[in-house]
Amino acid sequence: xxxxxxxxFRVIDDPEPxxxxxxWRIINYGEPSLSSASAxxxxxxxxxxxxxTPFEFKDSYSKGSICFVTSGTSSFTNVEIPESPWFITDRxxxxxxxxxxxxxxxxxxxxxxEYVELPQTNIARQFNPVFQRIGKLARLPENWDSxxxxxxxxxxxxxxxxxxxELIELRSTIGFExxxxxxxxxxxxxxxxxxxxxxxxLELSITSDPxxxxxxxxxxxxxxxxxxxxxxxxxxxLKELISWFVNGSAEDLAHFTFEESPEASIx
Amino acid sequence: xxxxxxxxxxxxxxxxxxxxxxxxxxxxxxxxxQNTPNTDDMSVDLARLTTPQKTAAVYPGCGVxxxxxxxxxxxxxxxxxxxxxxxSAHSNVRGKKTKPIRKKLAEGSKVVLLSTNLK
Numbered sequence: 001x002x003x004x005x006x007x008x009f010r011v012i013d014d015p016e017p018x019x020x021x022x023x024w025r026i027i028n029y030g031e032p033s034l035s036s037a038s039a040x041x042x043x044x045x046x047x048x049x050x051x052x053t054p055f056e057f058k059d060s061y062s063k064g065s066i067c068f069v070t071s072g073t074s075s076f077t078n079v080e081i082p083e084s085p086w087f088i089t090d091r092x093x094x095x096x097x098x099x100x101x102x103x104x105x106x107x108x109x110x111x112x113x114e115y116v117e118l119p120q121t122n123i124a125r126q127f128n129p130v131f132q133r134i135g136k137l138a139r140l141p142e143n144w145d146s147x148x149x150x151x152x153x154x155x156x157x158x159x160x161x162x163x164x165x166e167l168i169e170l171r172s173t174i175g176f177e178x179x180x181x182x183x184x185x186x187x188x189x190x191x192x193x194x195x196x197x198x199x200x201x202l203e204l205s206i207t208s209d210p211x212x213x214x215x216x217x218x219x220x221x222x223x224x225x226x227x228x229x230x231x232x233x234x235x236x237x238l239k240e241l242i243s244w245f246v247n248g249s250a251e252d253l254a255h256f257t258f259e260e261s262p263e264a265s266i267x
Numbered sequence: 268x269x270x271x272x273x274x275x276x277x278x279x280x281x282x283x284x285x286x287x288x289x290x291x292x293x294x295x296x297x298x299x300x301q302n303t304p305n306t307d308d309m310s311v312d313l314a315r316l317t318t319p320q321k322t323a324a325v326y327p328g329c330g331v332x333x334x335x336x337x338x339x340x341x342x343x344x345x346x347x348x349x350x351x352x353x354x355s356a357h358s359n360v361r362g363k364k365t366k367p368i369r370k371k372l373a374e375g376s377k378v379v380l381l382s383t384n385l386k
Binding site: 147182229 | 288301326
C-alpha cells in the first residue's frame with residue numbers, strides 16, 4: 001500500500017483496510033521517525049501495518065463530537081455516521097477512517113475510496129515550508145548574525161519540530177485553523193516561533209541552555225498592552241495559548257488558568 | 268576616536284540577516300534585537316557617522332533596520348557610543364533584552380536597507 005500526494009488530496013492506492021466496520025474502512029499508518037521529521041512532513045508516508053488499538057474517533061470537521069468508540073479491534077459502538085472522512089492520531093498509530101463512498105467538501109463532489117481528503121493534509125502542506133526552514137537553521141554556522149551568534153543547537157531543532165507537529169495534531173481536536181507561524185533563529189542558539197495578527201502577538205522561544213520553551217503573549221487592552229510570559233510545560237498550555245491567539249480576547253488572556261503560573265503585566 | 272554623546276533624536280542602525288529575521292509581512296522579528304551572547308550589549312551603529320550600506324557591508328546577507336535612540340531609553344536601556352578601530356560608529360544598547368523590550372524594539376524599527384538591494 002502506498003500513500004501519495006496529489007493536488008489537495010492524499011491518494012491511497014489499492015487500500016487494503018486493516019479492518020472494516022460496516023461501511024467504514026480503517027487504515028493505520030505509522031508515526032514518522034524523529035530523525036526524518038525535520039526533512040519534511042512527507043516522511044509520514046512510511047507505512048506500517050498494525051491492528052487497530054483502542055481509541056476514540058472524533059469527527060474532524062465538526063469539533064468535538066465523538067461518533068463512535070472502539071474498545072478493541074472487533075467491538076464498536078456506532079452512534080452516528082458522519083458524511084466526511086475522519087482522521088485521528090493517538091501518537092502511536094495514525095488512523096484514517098473513511099466510508100467506501102465519501103462526499104468531499106471542495107473541488108470534487110464525489111470521490112471513491114482511492115480519493116480521501118484528510119483535514120491534516122492541508123495543514124501539513126502549509127507547515128511544510130516551516131519544517132524546511134527549521135532544517136536550514138540547523139546548518140547555520142557560528143556568527144551567522146555577524147554579532148557572534150551561536151549555531152542553532154540540535155536539541156532546539158528537535159524540540160521545535162516536535163512542538164510544530166503537536167500544533168498540527170491539535171488541529172484535529174480543536175476544530176479551527178492554526179495559522180502558519182514565522183520561525184526565526186535566536187543568537188543564543190535557540191529558535192523562536194511567532195504569530196502576529198492585529199494587536200495579538202504570540203511567541204514561543206525554545207532554548208537548550210537551559211532547556212525550556214518560554215511563551216510571550218501580548219494583546220491590546222483599554223489600559224495599554226497586556227502581556228503574559230512564562231514557561232510552557234504541557235501540551236494543554238500550548239492548546240490554551242493557540243486557542244487564545246486564534247479565537248480569544250485580551251480578557252481571556254488576562255484570565256488564563258495556566259498550571260505554569262504565568263506572570264501578567266500591563267504596560 | 269573619542270566617544271560622542273548620543274541624543275534621543277539620533278538614529279541607530281542595527282544590522283540583521285534579513286533572510287532569517289524579516290517576516291513575510293515585512294516586519295522585523297523581535298529575534299533581531301538580542302544582546303550579543305554572554306554580554307549585556309546589543310551592537311548598533313550611530314547613523315550620523317556611517318551609512319546603511321557601510322553598516323550592512325560588514326557581513327554578507329545582511330539588511331539594516333533603524334530606530335531612534337529615544338526608543339530603547341524609554342524602555343530603560345542605555346545607549347552609548349563605543350567606537351572601535353574598525354568602526355567609529357559602533358555603539359551599544361545596554362541592558363537586559365526581555366521579550367517585551369525586544370518586541371517594542373522590533374515594533375519601533377523600520378527597514379532601511381535589504382540585503383538584496385546591495386547586490
